[in-house]
Amino acid sequence: MSRTKHRPQVSIICGSGLGMLADSLECQDQFSYSDIPGFPQSTVQGHAGRLVFGELKGKSCVCMQGRFHMYEGHSLLKTTFPIRVFKLMGVQTLIVTNAAGSVADHLHPGDIMIIKDHINFPGLVGLNPLHGPNDERFGPRFPAMSGCYNRELRSLAHEISKQLDIAGLVQEGVYAMVGGPNFETIAEARMLHRMGVDAVGMSTVPEVVVASHCGLQVFGLSLITNKVVKSYDDSDCVNHDGVLEVGRLRSQTVQQLVTEVISRMEINNNIDRMSNAV
Ligand SMILES: O=P(O)(O)O[C@@H]1C[C@H](O)[C@@H](CO)O1
Numbered sequence: 625m626s627r628t629k630h631r632p633q634v635s636i637i638c639g640s641g642l643g644m645l646a647d648s649l650e651c652q653d654q655f656s657y658s659d660i661p662g663f664p665q666s667t668v669q670g671h672a673g674r675l676v677f678g679e680l681k682g683k684s685c686v687c688m689q690g691r692f693h694m695y696e697g698h699s700l701l702k703t704t705f706p707i708r709v710f711k712l713m714g715v716q717t718l719i720v721t722n723a724a725g726s727v728a729d730h731l732h733p734g735d736i737m738i739i740k741d742h743i744n745f746p747g748l749v750g751l752n753p754l755h756g757p758n759d760e761r762f763g764p765r766f767p768a769m770s771g772c773y774n775r776e777l778r779s780l781a782h783e784i785s786k787q788l789d790i791a792g793l794v795q796e797g798v799y800a801m802v803g804g805p806n807f808e809t810i811a812e813a814r815m816l817h818r819m820g821v822d823a824v825g826m827s828t829v830p831e832v833v834v835a836s837h838c839g840l841q842v843f844g845l846s847l848i849t850n851k852v853v854k855s856y857d858d859s860d861c862v863n864h865d866g867v868l869e870v871g872r873l874r875s876q877t878v879q880q881l882v883t884e885v886i887s888r889m890e891i892n893n894n895i896d897r898m899s900n901a902v
Contacts (some may be wrong), residue, residue: 625713628653630677632686633891635710635840636882637831639691639722640670640864641871642847645879646687649678657690662709664702666690670868675706681887686710693827694746695805700753704834708762711838716892717777718835719882723867724825724846725807727816728797731848733870736794736878737823738781739773739844743800744829751803753830754837763837772836777843777889784884790877797822799846801829807862813852824852843885847874 625631630653638645646652657663657673666673671690678685692703707718724737731737744752758765778796785794800816802808804826808816816824823846835842849870850862 628677630684632684632715634683634685634717635715636687636719637691638689641868642721643672643689644875646676646689652678664692664698667696683886700830704753704830707834718840718842720828720844722825722828722846723849724823725850725852726848727852728822735848737846738778738796739799740796741798742829745802753834767837774841781885800824808852813854
């Protein structure tokens with residue numbers, strides 16, 4: 625905290641190919657993850673590995689240009705370490721973005737899905753960042769997860785997408801986290817489809833669980849970068865370069881939507897900063 629004058633209220637995590645979300649921050653202070661004690665390193669292409677502080681539409685923000693994934697070999701505690709750092713800094717809101725494959729037939733590459741809820745597949749089999757002794761300073765032993773994606777922010781995003789004339793691209797849905805790093809088999813994709821999953825990815829959920837546990841309000845967006853293959857007659861094949869390419873093509877639209885949501889969200893100036901700990 626002593627190396628930046630910014631005291632962020634909003635934190636943003638950039639998904640694969642969405643690192644440009646940090647570019648619109650003004651008066652930036654940037655730190656490479658390798659210079660931050662306790663931070664893991666980003667190893668995935670499209671995740672720069674920088675923490676960027678700055679102002680956006682009068683709000684103080686911190687942006688992770690690059691996130692950590694379980695499949696990189698990080699423990700879930702390490703993967704979500706930045707969220708608790710943000711909480712200690714006084715952040716009130718977490719905005720998560722990701723690249724995801726569409727499972728629902730009505731979602732297409734280039735669409736933006738506002739995350740309404742999630743399915744935590746790793747969590748359901750015991751891989752949860754909240755495993756282990758509970759640190760009561762952050763939150764309760766048994767946190768509720770219903771309503772963890774803030775309803776007001778979701779409805780604000782719909783309103784903004786109408787005003788930006790992108791409502792045709794924006795839908796709401798359920799994101800499921802799988803462990804990765806391989807993409808889904810056809811049988812797995814069909815199972816997800818039957819379960820009511822709209823989009824599938826390899827991140828986000830651990831961050832949201834930890835943010836929700838410590839009382840941050842959460843807003844999440846998935847950029848649909850590909851369709852998951854659900855038919856044995858389909859010769860399509862997803863790859864990471866294609867995922868990054870759709871990220872580049874839609875980067876400006878995602879940036880506009882996130883910027884407007886931040887601009888119009890309410891900030892409680894009576895913040896609960898645990899900053900004497902950082
Ligand atoms: O960090 P996100 O969830 O945006 O990254 C997605 C999932 C994998 O890391 C990668 C696959 O292309 O993109």
